[in-house]
Amino acid sequence: MVQEETQQNKLIEKMTDSVNSLNVNFARVEGKIDAALELKKDVGMLSEKLDVLKVGHVTAVNELKDAKDDIQILFRKSKEREQKADSDRKWVVGAIISLCGLGLTVIGLGVAVINMLIK
Secondary structure (H helix, E strand, O other): OOOHHHHHHHHHHHHHHHHHHHHHHHHHHHHHHHHHHHHHHHHHHHHHHHHHHHHHHHHHHHHHHHHHHHHHHHHHHHHHHHHHHHHHHHHHHHHHHHHHHHHHHHHHHHHHHHHHHOO
């Protein structure tokens, strides 16, 4: 009977050790599962941030393209303005030369008329 109780106690000890071992393993696995769930949550947040960055990147690329187009338009308009300014300058210089010529002609005619009146 004592021997039976001893065997039962040993069996109970083994079962208790097995249960304790299972509890330790379960706690370790549970910790790994919690860590994996936390990692999954972090990956989800990073994925959302990545999506936001992708949208921001596309927006930045489009804005850069638009800015390049605007710069080309402004450059073209600047060249057109320079050409127009050159044409205007040439016209003004031509007009001044013509007016000087007319002025000299009028002065010449005036001198000629005065010479005719004096003689």
